[in-house]
Amino acid sequence: MKYPVALPKTSFPISSSNHDNILNFWKKINLYKRLTQRSEEFLLHDGPPFANGSPHMGHAVNKIMKDIFNRGKALLGYKINYIPGWDCHGLPIESAVESNLKKAGKRRSDFSIQQFRELCRDFANEWINVQKDGFIKMGVIGDFDHAYTTMQSQFDILKELHKFVQDDLVYRGFKPTIWSCSEATALAEAEVEYYDKTSNSVDVKLEIISKDRTDLLGAKLVIWTTTPWTLPANRAVACSREFEYVLLELAGEKLIVASELLDNFMQRTKKTYTLIDKFRGHDLVDLHVKHPFYDLGIQLEVPVLHSDHVSLDQGTGLVHIAPSHGEEDFVLGKQYNLEVTELIDNNGKYIDSLALIGGKDIFESENIIIEKLRELNVLEAHNKIVHSYPHSWRSRKPLIYRVTPQWFISVDQMKKNVLQVIDQVNWIPEFGKNRFISMLESRGDWCISRQRVWGVPLAILYHEETGEILKEAIPEIQNLLLSEGMDKWWDIASEVAKKHPGYVPCYDIVDVWFESGASQEYVLHGKRADVYFEGSDQHRGWFQSSALQASRVIPKMPYKNLITHGFVVDNKGRKMSKSLGNGVDPMELIAKHGPDLVRLWVASQNYIEDIKWSLEHLNRVKDIEKRFRNTMKYMLGSVIPFSYEGCYEEMQLLEKWVLGRVYQLNQEFKNAVDSFSTYKFVKNLFLFCTVDLSAFYFDIRKDILYCEDVNSPLPKQVRMVLKHILDNFIRWIAPIMPFASEEAWMEMYGSGVNSVHEQTILNLPNWSDKDIDVSMATVREVRKVVTSALEIMRERKEINSSLDAEVHIITRKLNGVSLLDMKQILIVSGLTIYNCEQDFYDNEGKRDLYSTADVDDVQVFCKKVSGNKCERCKHVHAGIADLCDRCFKVVS
């Protein structure tokens, strides 16, 4: 015979595919707008992702975490302000568009700059739409209708740049760039590929002519280079003060090389030597030597300088310095005011005025140069070397370093300004601060010009010779571009310039970091953001450019909290890449598993470190998701169809304890939101569901919920507690699993009008009671001993359910806990508690007692309880038929 019991009842599903309806609901009620109708603001400024591809896991982590912050803050009652943005300009898009043209059989040169920019714009717009759609599917809410893009903000960006010009912070300078002679253009880092190349390697002897050093006068420094074509541009020799150098005699000549590289050098000369002297590099510094082509008209006496970058890996420990043809050379040259010579033209030919090689191709001239060096008796050795060398990815031709004129922002004062207010920012993690500072300190002036077309034109006029910028023309330029559009700069610039004799227009575009760095102006309008949250690569990117730009005039940081996250890597810690095939598409995951799961995966990560992706881990997170949903399902089913009431004071120990846990978790939720870190909260919430609720509280209270008269006080109180848990729980998971939360909310309060995401967390009385927590900890300790003892009986097939047993406990620990409470908590049919062993023996006779090593003062004896099992509640009682007294009353 089956007797009716009050089982939970709900249509809330354990898994759901109702996402689209919920997304539509949020759209219909304009959830984002509703969340902006509050007073105190939480302003999260979106770092714009690059508009050139579909969303990847990095986007997912970034956007979802931002949304969790936003929804979390909304639950704490804040007005949210989140305007998504996109970074649209730059080389990758230009390259992609160009390659698309190529695939279509077209050439870039067939398009005007304006037309080409139009194509880039279309390309960017297309990807913005794809990404926008993806982010919305992830559940991200924000002002997508008024998203910002750098391409729509061009004019504001230019105005911002002009402020730097007006403040005399922009100047023309020179910079070594990687130059392609075949294409007559500077290349970006991304356009360079390294292949092996066979080069000439030469050891060249430079005679010391410093008269005050008679000991070394006439001796020759040996320099080694693999780019003999740069020798005409030689302006110095670098050595290291610290290294030891040797003076040796070789075929009648005195030569100097570094001790450690002597063998290396001798292998190239294939001669024998006599060692004369040893000394520190310090002794060489400030000597002067003859230029390699001294006897060919370049009558320079070049200095020997110390440089930290001199190494003992190869060469001679004495380095040929040509400031116009090398990064380090340029830096050293700048430090010592060396002449930066322009000996070659855009196509890689020497200038005509140069003797012997004038007008000739630099690479082709190398043989002539080497031959001449030999004739001049400055060549010690000539060999061939195969080494990795930069090449153009397009023409596959070798590239060279060349110093070209560029535009710079002088950052010294801004750096000082930023460092002054560095502590106005809360750095999460803390080490981000030092990382930021060291990167800031080590940076040089900001090169803002790019020889490209897809970007904000660096619209200025400058004096052809002096490089002075014509500030008076700025209003005129701005007015023209405002009415004509930014694309028109390339058409109107020359006309503007005509009105200002001597001045020419700049056709470069502005570095994209300047564009996004100015977003604080055109998006935030100078307001300080509460949070910037991006990958840790942005310490030298957006975080830095934003801070520098904010501090143009006075020290100011654009963000209050600067939070960085790691990168998504696979379970072996390797970054996701196409070649490894370990990449994963977040949109596929969402389609397959739903957005909540992906969000929960993100929320359960400590994003400070690298974020490890694996399917195995996702499946584990899936268990957490199921546990959360199932916990809500159980509570919904136990609350909605029944009546509940009761106040804290009337509740049992167990109920008071659970409410205490609810209070504690509510505090933890606030902390998680305020500290922008959810993973510990997710873990604790999961433990709450499994350990506290499912395995303990729910398990114990099933008897009362199912079997007791539903209208009697105790079930009503238990359901009241469940209602409390539920009301809080739905809110706690709202930021993390907004879809499940909304579903539960609708199940609870009906659908169609309000969203859970408009709610704020509940202001709970302090239910946390330390005394109750302590005694409950003891209770659970005792319970653990009892379940272990019962397990032994179960193994012996003496019992199945714990209700088949009666338990005797000998302990002094359970003072203050009623026998009835304890019996319910243990879920057994009989319980006796003794204060000492003798009392137990008096009652039950001499028995073997069970105890465990980790719990002292608790001994247990269990036996099968005698009597009949109640068909309804499964408790065993003596002297009953098929129903116990309680169940009989309830049923009838």
Next chain:
RNA sequence: GGGCUUGUAGUUCAGUUGGUCAGAACACAUCGCUUAUAACGGUGUUGUCGCAGGUUCGAGUCCUGCCAAGCCUACCA
């Protein structure tokens, strides 16, 4: 090559200032409930704490070196 960061059970992680710190959960195995049932509960197994030295009475915890990985940067005459 340099700067910052990370490395604890199969997995994800806890381990405060060096002294019950070798833990939790999941997974796995197994038993039970059949009244959350495409659920729920109990019990059990798992680790040279990246490797090698050092400091200390004592180190996962401090120091040094190395290895692996991530971000940034320099990739060299």
